[in-house]
Amino acid sequence: MQIDLRTVAIQPQRQAFDHLVRRFGDKAASRYQEGSYDIQAAENLHYRPTWDPDHQLYDASLTRIVMADWYALKDPRQFYYSTYTLTRARQQETAEANFSFVESRGLADMLSDELRAVALNVLVPLRHAAWGANQNNTSVCGYGYGVIFTQPCMYHAMDNLGIAQYLSRLGLLLGDTEALDAGKKAWLDDVTWQPLRRYVEDCLACRDPFELFVAQNLALDGLLYPLVYERIVDEHLSVRGASAVAMLTQFMSDWFDETRKWVDAVIKVAAAESDANRAVLTEWIRQWSARAASAMVPVVELALGSAADEAVGEQLEAFKARVLKTGITL
Amino acid sequence: MSTVFIALQANEETRPIIEAIEIDNPQAIVHRQPAMVKIDAQGRLVIRRATIEEQLGRDFDLQEIHINLISLTGHVVEDDETLTLSWND
Amino acid sequence: MDMKVAKKKLGLKDKYKLMTRDLGWEPSYHSKDELYPYMNYEGIKIHDWDKWEDPFRLTMDAYWKYQAEKERKFYAIIDAHAQNNGHLNLTDARYLSALKIFLQAISPGEYAAHRGFARVGREFPGVGPQVACQMQAIDEIRHAQTQIHAMSNYNRYYNGFHAFADQRDRIWYTSVARSFFDDSMSAGPFEFMIAIGFSFEYVLTNLLFVPFMSGAAYNGDMATVTFGFSAQSDEARHMTLGLEVIKFILEQDPDNLPIVQNWIDKWFWRGFRVLGLVSTMMDYMLPKRVMSWREAWDIYGVENGGALFKDLARYGIKPPKGWDDAEKAIDHMSHQFMLGLYQWSFGTSFHSWIPSDADMDWLAGKYPDTFDKHYRPRWKHIKKLAAAGTPFKNYGLARLCQTCQLPSVFTEPDDPTLTCHRETVYKGEKYQFCSDGCQHIFENEPEKYIQAWLPMPQLFQDPIKGDLGEWMKWVSLLDGKDNGDYAGSEDQKNFEAWRGLATTNQ
Numbered sequence: 001m002q003i004d005l006r007t008v009a010i011q012p013q014r015q016a017f018d019h020l021v022r023r024f025g026d027k028a029a030s031r032y033q034e035g036s037y038d039i040q041a042a043e044n045l046h047y048r049p050t051w052d053p054d055h056q057l058y059d060a061s062l063t064r065i066v067m068a069d070w071y072a073l074k075d076p077r078q079f080y081y082s083t084y085t086l087t088r089a090r091q092q093e094t095a096e097a098n099f100s101f102v103e104s105r106g107l108a109d110m111l112s113d114e115l116r117a118v119a120l121n122v123l124v125p126l127r128h129a130a131w132g133a134n135q136n137n138t139s140v141c142g143y144g145y146g147v148i149f150t151q152p153c154m155y156h157a158m159d160n161l162g163i164a165q166y167l168s169r170l171g172l173l174l175g176d177t178e179a180l181d182a183g184k185k186a187w188l189d190d191v192t193w194q195p196l197r198r199y200v201e202d203c204l205a206c207r208d209p210f211e212l213f214v215a216q217n218l219a220l221d222g223l224l225y226p227l228v229y230e231r232i233v234d235e236h237l238s239v240r241g242a243s244a245v246a247m248l249t250q251f252m253s254d255w256f257d258e259t260r261k262w263v264d265a266v267i268k269v270a271a272a273e274s275d276a277n278r279a280v281l282t283e284w285i286r287q288w289s290a291r292a293a294s295a296m297v298p299v300v301e302l303a304l305g306s307a308a309d310e311a312v313g314e315q316l317e318a319f320k321a322r323v324l325k326t327g328i329t330l
Numbered sequence: 331m332s333t334v335f336i337a338l339q340a341n342e343e344t345r346p347i348i349e350a351i352e353i354d355n356p357q358a359i360v361h362r363q364p365a366m367v368k369i370d371a372q373g374r375l376v377i378r379r380a381t382i383e384e385q386l387g388r389d390f391d392l393q394e395i396h397i398n399l400i401s402l403t404g405h406v407v408e409d410d411e412t413l414t415l416s417w418n419d
Numbered sequence: 420m421d422m423k424v425a426k427k428k429l430g431l432k433d434k435y436k437l438m439t440r441d442l443g444w445e446p447s448y449h450s451k452d453e454l455y456p457y458m459n460y461e462g463i464k465i466h467d468w469d470k471w472e473d474p475f476r477l478t479m480d481a482y483w484k485y486q487a488e489k490e491r492k493f494y495a496i497i498d499a500h501a502q503n504n505g506h507l508n509l510t511d512a513r514y515l516s517a518l519k520i521f522l523q524a525i526s527p528g529e530y531a532a533h534r535g536f537a538r539v540g541r542e543f544p545g546v547g548p549q550v551a552c553q554m555q556a557i558d559e560i561r562h563a564q565t566q567i568h569a570m571s572n573y574n575r576y577y578n579g580f581h582a583f584a585d586q587r588d589r590i591w592y593t594s595v596a597r598s599f600f601d602d603s604m605s606a607g608p609f610e611f612m613i614a615i616g617f618s619f620e621y622v623l624t625n626l627l628f629v630p631f632m633s634g635a636a637y638n639g640d641m642a643t644v645t646f647g648f649s650a651q652s653d654e655a656r657h658m659t660l661g662l663e664v665i666k667f668i669l670e671q672d673p674d675n676l677p678i679v680q681n682w683i684d685k686w687f688w689r690g691f692r693v694l695g696l697v698s699t700m701m702d703y704m705l706p707k708r709v710m711s712w713r714e715a716w717d718i719y720g721v722e723n724g725g726a727l728f729k730d731l732a733r734y735g736i737k738p739p740k741g742w743d744d745a746e747k748a749i750d751h752m753s754h755q756f757m758l759g760l761y762q763w764s765f766g767t768s769f770h771s772w773i774p775s776d777a778d779m780d781w782l783a784g785k786y787p788d789t790f791d792k793h794y795r796p797r798w799k800h801i802k803k804l805a806a807a808g809t810p811f812k813n814y815g816l817a818r819l820c821q822t823c824q825l826p827s828v829f830t831e832p833d834d835p836t837l838t839c840h841r842e843t844v845y846k847g848e849k850y851q852f853c854s855d856g857c858q859h860i861f862e863n864e865p866e867k868y869i870q871a872w873l874p875m876p877q878l879f880q881d882p883i884k885g886d887l888g889e890w891m892k893w894v895s896l897l898d899g900k901d902n903g904d905y906a907g908s909e910d911q912k913n914f915e916a917w918r919g920l921a922t923t924n925q
Contacts, residue, residue: 010504010917012575018895019584034571035564039530043588044872046601051457057604058534081561082490089487092480131442135541138553142537147530154537154557161550162479165438172429172437180437188444201448332726337629339648364636364709365644366629393477396485400651401625403723405730406659408475410431417730 035080036147037071060145063210064280065270070146076265084155091251098247107244108173115242116174121302122232124171124183125193130164132200136216144209152262163252170248195295211284217263219288222319223296225256231311232303268326282328289319331373334404334415340367344398346385354378366400377413435476443546455544461607464672468545471667474659489649493565496645501572507921508639511706512914513905518570519579519769520696524596526566527587531600532615533559539608551660558653569646577910579768582895586768590894591874594824598871599693610682616661618686623694624654625719630701633709669734676735687739688856692823698753703774711785712753741856747832750786754794759828762813768896770905773802793835819875821850821868822857829853
């Protein structure tokens, strides 16, 4: 029997799930709310981890940051899996179009040897840094507390992997597999890259999920992305005729613009929670950003030469201004 | 020999894929169930990109199969041209 | 000079290698043990992570592209389902009991798997397995969310769904599924992979999803069909990962075999107990049935599981220890579960019911050796009590198994007239079990399982102190709405009234 069900007007029994009504009142919930709030087990956890018997399976005390409610750290983009994936799918379409435009027009072959070398020397080793970022965000997702905080870190981790892969494709396009080999060698042995590699490895050793979030997503990326993708690619290289490179890194530029709003929102709410949190965050941001800035100097030198110190200095000032808006004075 | 299988959603997109599987695996048995098509084969099942493209009349990337895949068994070997399921026994 | 050099044409495999494992490097500012500290304590020996064979080779751009397509389809269908009162297409609203159990017990498991895979996706010191685990981590949160979103509309019209987040942590029967996932997450990374990646995904999820989703299709539940099949398309990748993991571990060192075999024995039995409820869903809860639990077991358990273990025999792997006991339980378990659910239905956030005569004839046909002999007489007795106005309720506390947390409703493998019950004394305390399998699991790791949170003793602690009404409040169970017999329930009355509106002009 086929019946026309649309004509039936019936009263719903309730608007939303109980836990969402308690949080947001008796009204229909958004899909972000349904997919994010309180879906991590919170009580009566059964067993202590055999790999860390001093803690619970989900344990807010793994970090020095203390929140009365970890679900306060809302993602302004309100990403749940679907909105996240659809957004990235659109961006990857653009990236794909950009790669094939550069390829089909032979734009890569039109680059001067000098600019091509700069692009390869700066960008290709960064695929390893992006892989470090992937592991760090995976770690924050794994050990952080509360879905609102951990969920976007998983998306961020997959973005980091995507960026590592776009950088690999860029290397292949501009310099074939030899470029990837050379980039890896530089990352491992070249003095230029050692401060940055040490920074990334120190992050991998960090087991406080919130500190790791600060070190990777705020301090390092907050300097690296504007320095590399704005100053070096969009300004230095494009002005000299290598705008093809900017096409190949458009994903990274757009991505940084989008994700920094989320990072700032998280820091702002955590800092506003208590003076103790603000003090811990200030200490972390100060330490990690100072290290990140000095690690970036030799990398920026690859493109800007003696102007690198000044560029990094300016970027650090801009970074401090950004952090100030989250309520933290460095 | 053990049976391997692949199950796909029953829809317009999978029709040419299923036809291609039938062409390349004459020994396979196709079970049509509500919303699902399950294809069993003794020991080995091979899915060829070229055969799907012939049915479809356009280029096809074998990874597109993920969109409508429900389940499978056996060891998976995947390259640009084929996706093979098999048991070693 | 022409600098243009023909680019090497890279095949899928080589390209994927450059896009994943070539990204990794040997750390030198910290030791590998410091950065990947959980690799040794389980005793698994890995000599060369590069021997890892990638299962499906999806780079992130392809992942986003294909997953987005799946998501668009999924939400288009559930939006239409909500806008068009799709719930009135159900064969009958009692079917929803299966979905209520799913949302309270299985969807939280998807979330737990998400976190578990994020952890192993960080802890393995090889890029290949890390990336595969991370993709599974992001897929698993997708599954939790698509399930909640698909069932959200049912929650607006039917009871029993509204408190799934509270009930996940508090109500007695969800403890079965949650203890399973907590058990896997509290294990080391290799055991987690054998538990979830191999035993659960490879050996058992076909049994959960494929018949469940076909059942949904048979019963007019397009929302569930859609999330189910959409999730399964990811499961195919996860299963391949599970199989790759076990081959990789076994090929790395012969000393790994006994450890892995022990985990397979353990996790097969844990998984078999958790998924046991699917048997009841298939045999009792679907108004229109697809196939019996026995038939599903023969296809997805005996045939596929058999092929798998025949294949793994070359590594020295034997079928799981509990396999024969499982086979002996197949013709009994759905009946034993449903009888249990019916007598404790005052304490469940879903309905159960007495099967009709026609249902019982179907069951007798599917279970010719067991149903008429052991279970029809019990249902007849229960039916008589209900007709006399004294429905059968068991207000006694169920004795829960310390390992699987199910009430002891199962019988001895070789004697269906005798309830199976095992006991172990550990450090002066007595612990109860439902089976040899669960007792062995406890005895291998008693220090773990004595920590289990058991929902029944909680009844006697603050704030409940043995008061059933207080307990219902604590688990957010609305007496007379969420629980009890489907016959006479609000769900039944509403569904029939709404269907009436759709088919008449009143």
